[in-house]
Amino acid sequence: xxxxxxxxxxxxxxxxxxxxxxxxxxxxxxxxxxxxxxxxxxxxxxxxxxxxxxxxxxxxxxxxxxxxxxxxxxxxxxxxxxxxxxxxxxxxxxxxxxxxxxxxxxxxxxxxxxxxxxxxxxxxxxxxxxxxxxxxxxxxxxxxxxxxxxxxxxxxxxxxxxxxxxxxxxxxxxxxxxxxxxxxxxxxxxxxxxxxxxxxxxxxxxxxxxxxxxxxxxxxxxxxxxxxxxxxxxxxxxxxxxxxxxxxxxxxxxxxxxxxxxxxxx
Numbered sequence: 001x002x003x004x005x006x007x008x009x010x011x012x013x014x015x016x017x018x019x020x021x022x023x024x025x026x027x028x029x030x031x032x033x034x035x036x037x038x039x040x041x042x043x044x045x046x047x048x049x050x051x052x053x054x055x056x057x058x059x060x061x062x063x064x065x066x067x068x069x070x071x072x073x074x075x076x077x078x079x080x081x082x083x084x085x086x087x088x089x090x091x092x093x094x095x096x097x098x099x100x101x102x103x104x105x106x107x108x109x110x111x112x113x114x115x116x117x118x119x120x121x122x123x124x125x126x127x128x129x130x131x132x133x134x135x136x137x138x139x140x141x142x143x144x145x146x147x148x149x150x151x152x153x154x155x156x157x158x159x160x161x162x163x164x165x166x167x168x169x170x171x172x173x174x175x176x177x178x179x180x181x182x183x184x185x186x187x188x189x190x191x192x193x194x195x196x197x198x199x200x201x202x203x204x205x206x207x208x209x210x211x212x213x214x215x216x217x218x219x220x221x222x223x224x225x226x227x228x229x230x231x232x233x234x235x236x237x238x239x240x241x242x243x244x245x246x247x248x249x250x251x252x253x254x255x256x257x258x259x260x261x262x263x264x265x266x
Contacts, residue, residue, distance in 0.1 A: 001025055002137060005054040007047055007069055009034040012086070012115040013060035017041045019120040019141050028054070047072040056082040056130075056137055057104070063089040066097065074102035082130035084109050091153035091160070098128055098152030105130035108152040110159035127154035168239075175230075175239045182233040212250060220247035 002025045006017040009031035021027045021040025029041045030050035037043045044050035051057055051073045059069050066087045074083055084107040085097060098106040107130030113122040123144040126134045128151055135145040148154050173193055180189030196204070212219070223244035230237035 003028075003053060003055045004137070005029070005050045005057040005073075006041070007031070007050065007057060007059045007073065008061035008065075009036075009038060009041075009043075010060065012111070013058070014038040015115060015119050016058055016060065020137075023141060025137075048076050051076050053078070054081060056133055057084065058109075059083070059085045059087060061087055063087045063093070066093060070097045070100050074100050074104055077102060077104035079103040081105070082107060082133040084126075084130060084134045086111060088159070089156065091157045094128075094153040094156050095151065105133065106152050107131050107134045108155045109134060110155040112159060112162065125155040125158050128152040172239045175235070175237065179230050179233055179235045179237075182235050212247070216247045216251035220244050220251060223247060 002020075004017075004020050004025050004027045006013045006020075006027060006029040009017060009029050013029070013031065014034070014036070015038075017027050017029050017038040018040060021038065027038075027041045028044055028050045029037065030044045030047045047069055054077060057073055057077065059066065059073075061069055066085060066089045070083070070085070077083060081104045083102070083104040085094065086109045088111075089097070094108040098108065100106070105128070107126050107128045110125040111122055112125055115122050120138070121142050121144075123146070124134070124138065125146045125148055127148045131147045135147055139145050148158060150157075176189050176193060177186060180186040223240055227237045227240045227244060230240055
Protein backbone atom coordinates (compact mmCIF):
# COMPACT_ATOMS: atom_id res chain seq x y z
CA UNK A 1 0.00 0.00 0.00
CA UNK A 2 1.29 3.44 -0.93
CA UNK A 3 0.26 6.67 0.75
CA UNK A 4 -0.93 8.76 -2.21
CA UNK A 5 -2.08 12.36 -2.40
CA UNK A 6 -4.15 13.77 -5.26
CA UNK A 7 -4.17 17.54 -5.65
CA UNK A 8 -7.12 18.45 -7.88
CA UNK A 9 -10.26 16.32 -7.71
CA UNK A 10 -11.80 17.26 -11.03
CA UNK A 11 -12.53 14.69 -13.73
CA UNK A 12 -8.98 13.38 -14.07
CA UNK A 13 -7.99 13.70 -10.42
CA UNK A 14 -11.13 11.93 -9.26
CA UNK A 15 -10.52 9.09 -11.70
CA UNK A 16 -6.98 8.51 -10.44
CA UNK A 17 -8.05 8.83 -6.80
CA UNK A 18 -10.81 6.25 -7.16
CA UNK A 19 -8.61 3.83 -9.11
CA UNK A 20 -5.78 4.05 -6.57
CA UNK A 21 -8.17 3.58 -3.64
CA UNK A 22 -9.77 0.58 -5.36
CA UNK A 23 -6.29 -0.90 -5.83
CA UNK A 24 -5.75 -0.74 -2.06
CA UNK A 25 -3.68 2.41 -1.72
CA UNK A 26 -4.26 5.03 0.96
CA UNK A 27 -5.52 8.14 -0.85
CA UNK A 28 -5.83 11.69 0.45
CA UNK A 29 -7.14 14.45 -1.77
CA UNK A 30 -7.42 18.21 -1.85
CA UNK A 31 -9.45 20.50 -4.05
CA UNK A 32 -10.86 23.87 -2.95
CA UNK A 33 -13.79 23.79 -5.38
CA UNK A 34 -14.68 20.24 -6.47
CA UNK A 35 -18.08 19.46 -4.91
CA UNK A 36 -17.62 15.69 -4.58
CA UNK A 37 -14.98 13.50 -2.96
CA UNK A 38 -14.11 10.26 -4.81
CA UNK A 39 -14.94 6.99 -3.03
CA UNK A 40 -12.12 5.81 -0.79
CA UNK A 41 -10.47 9.24 -0.60
CA UNK A 42 -9.95 11.21 2.60
CA UNK A 43 -10.30 14.91 1.90
CA UNK A 44 -7.87 17.37 3.49
CA UNK A 45 -8.50 21.03 4.26
CA UNK A 46 -5.35 22.31 2.54
CA UNK A 47 -2.85 21.11 -0.04
CA UNK A 48 -0.05 21.09 2.53
CA UNK A 49 -2.15 19.03 4.94
CA UNK A 50 -2.95 16.55 2.17
CA UNK A 51 0.77 16.08 1.49
CA UNK A 52 1.83 15.39 5.08
CA UNK A 53 3.51 11.99 5.13
CA UNK A 54 2.68 11.25 1.48
CA UNK A 55 4.90 8.86 -0.45
CA UNK A 56 3.75 10.20 -3.80
CA UNK A 57 1.74 13.27 -4.82
CA UNK A 58 -0.11 13.51 -8.13
CA UNK A 59 -0.95 17.07 -9.15
CA UNK A 60 -3.93 17.17 -11.51
CA UNK A 61 -4.88 20.83 -11.43
CA UNK A 62 -4.88 23.35 -14.25
CA UNK A 63 -1.49 24.61 -15.38
CA UNK A 64 -2.16 28.06 -13.90
CA UNK A 65 -2.06 26.57 -10.40
CA UNK A 66 1.15 24.54 -10.85
CA UNK A 67 3.53 27.02 -9.21
CA UNK A 68 1.24 27.72 -6.25
CA UNK A 69 0.64 24.03 -5.60
CA UNK A 70 4.36 23.26 -5.75
CA UNK A 71 5.07 26.10 -3.33
CA UNK A 72 2.56 24.66 -0.84
CA UNK A 73 3.41 20.98 -1.24
CA UNK A 74 7.10 20.49 -1.95
CA UNK A 75 8.41 21.93 1.34
CA UNK A 76 6.39 19.44 3.45
CA UNK A 77 7.24 16.28 1.52
CA UNK A 78 9.78 13.89 3.09
CA UNK A 79 12.99 12.64 1.50
CA UNK A 80 12.37 9.74 -0.85
CA UNK A 81 8.84 10.85 -1.73
CA UNK A 82 7.76 11.75 -5.28
CA UNK A 83 6.00 14.86 -6.58
CA UNK A 84 4.40 14.19 -9.98
CA UNK A 85 3.08 17.19 -11.91
CA UNK A 86 0.41 16.15 -14.44
CA UNK A 87 -0.50 19.72 -15.39
CA UNK A 88 -0.09 20.97 -18.94
CA UNK A 89 2.58 23.46 -17.89
CA UNK A 90 5.24 24.46 -20.38
CA UNK A 91 8.60 22.66 -20.46
CA UNK A 92 10.21 25.78 -18.97
CA UNK A 93 7.80 25.76 -16.02
CA UNK A 94 8.42 22.04 -15.46
CA UNK A 95 12.16 22.71 -15.40
CA UNK A 96 11.60 25.53 -12.91
CA UNK A 97 9.46 23.37 -10.62
CA UNK A 98 11.99 20.57 -10.83
CA UNK A 99 14.57 22.91 -9.27
CA UNK A 100 12.24 23.98 -6.46
CA UNK A 101 13.78 23.51 -2.98
CA UNK A 102 12.63 20.29 -1.35
CA UNK A 103 13.54 16.67 -0.74
CA UNK A 104 10.94 15.02 -2.99
CA UNK A 105 11.84 13.56 -6.38
CA UNK A 106 10.16 15.57 -9.15
CA UNK A 107 8.39 13.97 -12.12
CA UNK A 108 7.07 15.76 -15.19
CA UNK A 109 4.05 13.76 -16.42
CA UNK A 110 2.47 14.26 -19.86
CA UNK A 111 -1.00 12.83 -20.44
CA UNK A 112 -1.08 11.56 -24.04
CA UNK A 113 -4.77 11.28 -24.75
CA UNK A 114 -8.27 12.19 -23.55
CA UNK A 115 -8.84 11.13 -19.93
CA UNK A 116 -12.56 11.66 -20.50
CA UNK A 117 -12.54 8.74 -22.95
CA UNK A 118 -9.78 6.48 -21.59
CA UNK A 119 -9.84 7.24 -17.86
CA UNK A 120 -6.77 6.22 -15.88
CA UNK A 121 -5.68 3.96 -18.76
CA UNK A 122 -4.73 7.03 -20.78
CA UNK A 123 -1.05 6.61 -21.83
CA UNK A 124 1.50 8.72 -19.98
CA UNK A 125 5.01 9.92 -20.70
CA UNK A 126 7.18 10.73 -17.67
CA UNK A 127 10.58 12.35 -17.17
CA UNK A 128 12.63 13.52 -14.22
CA UNK A 129 14.03 11.86 -11.09
CA UNK A 130 10.62 10.65 -9.89
CA UNK A 131 9.64 8.99 -13.18
CA UNK A 132 10.27 5.42 -12.00
CA UNK A 133 8.05 5.88 -8.93
CA UNK A 134 5.17 7.10 -11.10
CA UNK A 135 5.52 4.09 -13.39
CA UNK A 136 5.71 1.71 -10.41
CA UNK A 137 2.49 3.14 -8.93
CA UNK A 138 0.37 3.41 -12.08
CA UNK A 139 1.46 0.52 -14.32
CA UNK A 140 -0.44 -2.04 -12.18
CA UNK A 141 -3.60 -0.01 -12.88
CA UNK A 142 -3.22 -0.81 -16.58
CA UNK A 143 -1.59 2.49 -17.49
CA UNK A 144 1.00 2.52 -20.28
CA UNK A 145 3.79 4.64 -18.78
CA UNK A 146 6.75 5.56 -20.98
CA UNK A 147 9.80 6.98 -19.23
CA UNK A 148 11.71 9.34 -21.50
CA UNK A 149 15.28 10.56 -21.19
CA UNK A 150 15.91 14.04 -19.93
CA UNK A 151 14.97 15.95 -16.81
CA UNK A 152 11.77 17.78 -15.92
CA UNK A 153 10.27 19.33 -19.04
CA UNK A 154 11.27 16.52 -21.39
CA UNK A 155 7.91 14.75 -21.19
CA UNK A 156 6.00 17.97 -21.70
CA UNK A 157 8.17 18.85 -24.72
CA UNK A 158 7.03 15.60 -26.32
CA UNK A 159 3.38 16.31 -25.48
CA UNK A 160 3.39 19.81 -26.94
CA UNK A 161 4.98 18.58 -30.16
CA UNK A 162 2.27 15.93 -30.33
CA UNK A 163 -0.34 18.65 -29.76
CA UNK A 164 0.77 20.45 -32.91
CA UNK A 165 -0.46 17.37 -34.78
CA UNK A 166 -3.37 16.18 -32.68
CA UNK A 167 -5.04 19.51 -31.88
CA UNK A 168 -4.32 20.86 -35.35
CA UNK A 169 -5.63 17.68 -36.99
CA UNK A 170 -8.75 17.76 -34.83
CA UNK A 171 -9.42 21.37 -35.83
CA UNK A 172 -8.96 20.56 -39.52
CA UNK A 173 -11.29 17.56 -39.30
CA UNK A 174 -13.97 19.63 -37.54
CA UNK A 175 -13.69 22.35 -40.19
CA UNK A 176 -13.79 19.87 -43.09
CA UNK A 177 -16.78 17.92 -41.75
CA UNK A 178 -18.66 21.13 -40.94
CA UNK A 179 -18.06 22.35 -44.49
CA UNK A 180 -19.06 18.95 -45.91
CA UNK A 181 -22.30 19.05 -43.95
CA UNK A 182 -23.06 22.56 -45.21
CA UNK A 183 -22.41 21.43 -48.80
CA UNK A 184 -24.52 18.28 -48.40
CA UNK A 185 -21.42 16.09 -48.73
CA UNK A 186 -20.67 15.09 -45.14
CA UNK A 187 -20.55 11.35 -45.84
CA UNK A 188 -18.15 11.83 -48.74
CA UNK A 189 -15.73 14.08 -46.81
CA UNK A 190 -15.78 11.69 -43.84
CA UNK A 191 -14.73 8.88 -46.17
CA UNK A 192 -11.93 11.02 -47.60
CA UNK A 193 -10.63 11.75 -44.10
CA UNK A 194 -10.76 8.08 -43.11
CA UNK A 195 -8.80 7.06 -46.21
CA UNK A 196 -6.07 9.62 -45.54
CA UNK A 197 -5.67 8.47 -41.94
CA UNK A 198 -5.27 4.81 -42.91
CA UNK A 199 -2.30 2.99 -44.40
CA UNK A 200 1.44 3.47 -44.10
CA UNK A 201 1.84 6.43 -41.76
CA UNK A 202 5.52 7.08 -42.41
CA UNK A 203 4.96 7.07 -46.16
CA UNK A 204 2.16 9.61 -45.72
CA UNK A 205 4.40 11.86 -43.62
CA UNK A 206 7.16 11.76 -46.24
CA UNK A 207 4.64 12.41 -49.04
CA UNK A 208 3.19 15.40 -47.21
CA UNK A 209 6.58 16.90 -46.44
CA UNK A 210 7.87 16.49 -49.99
CA UNK A 211 4.66 17.44 -51.78
CA UNK A 212 3.99 20.51 -49.65
CA UNK A 213 7.34 22.08 -50.43
CA UNK A 214 7.18 21.16 -54.11
CA UNK A 215 3.64 22.40 -54.73
CA UNK A 216 3.34 25.17 -52.11
CA UNK A 217 2.54 27.99 -54.58
CA UNK A 218 -0.29 26.13 -56.31
CA UNK A 219 -1.68 24.73 -53.06
CA UNK A 220 -1.66 28.16 -51.43
CA UNK A 221 -3.86 29.52 -54.21
CA UNK A 222 -6.12 26.48 -53.93
CA UNK A 223 -6.54 26.99 -50.19
CA UNK A 224 -7.34 30.66 -50.71
CA UNK A 225 -10.09 29.58 -53.12
CA UNK A 226 -11.19 26.99 -50.56
CA UNK A 227 -11.46 29.65 -47.86
CA UNK A 228 -13.63 31.72 -50.18
CA UNK A 229 -15.87 28.69 -50.84
CA UNK A 230 -16.29 28.03 -47.13
CA UNK A 231 -17.26 31.68 -46.67
CA UNK A 232 -19.98 31.19 -49.31
CA UNK A 233 -21.20 28.16 -47.33
CA UNK A 234 -21.26 30.23 -44.15
CA UNK A 235 -18.65 27.98 -42.51
CA UNK A 236 -15.77 29.36 -40.37
CA UNK A 237 -12.50 28.77 -42.18
CA UNK A 238 -9.72 29.57 -39.70
CA UNK A 239 -7.73 26.42 -40.42
CA UNK A 240 -8.11 26.75 -44.19
CA UNK A 241 -7.03 30.40 -44.11
CA UNK A 242 -4.08 29.51 -41.90
CA UNK A 243 -3.07 26.75 -44.32
CA UNK A 244 -3.13 29.22 -47.21
CA UNK A 245 -0.88 31.60 -45.26
CA UNK A 246 1.48 28.80 -44.23
CA UNK A 247 1.77 27.54 -47.80
CA UNK A 248 2.59 31.05 -49.00
CA UNK A 249 5.40 31.18 -46.44
CA UNK A 250 6.65 27.69 -47.34
CA UNK A 251 6.72 28.66 -51.02
CA UNK A 252 9.33 31.31 -50.20
CA UNK A 253 11.23 29.10 -47.74
CA UNK A 254 10.70 25.40 -48.50
CA UNK A 255 10.60 22.91 -45.64
CA UNK A 256 13.74 20.78 -45.37
CA UNK A 257 12.90 17.10 -45.69
CA UNK A 258 14.74 14.01 -44.49
CA UNK A 259 13.99 10.29 -44.26
CA UNK A 260 11.99 9.07 -41.29
CA UNK A 261 14.25 8.59 -38.23
CA UNK A 262 15.38 5.01 -37.76
CA UNK A 263 13.79 4.88 -34.30
CA UNK A 264 10.39 5.74 -35.78
CA UNK A 265 10.64 2.88 -38.26
CA UNK A 266 11.21 0.21 -35.65
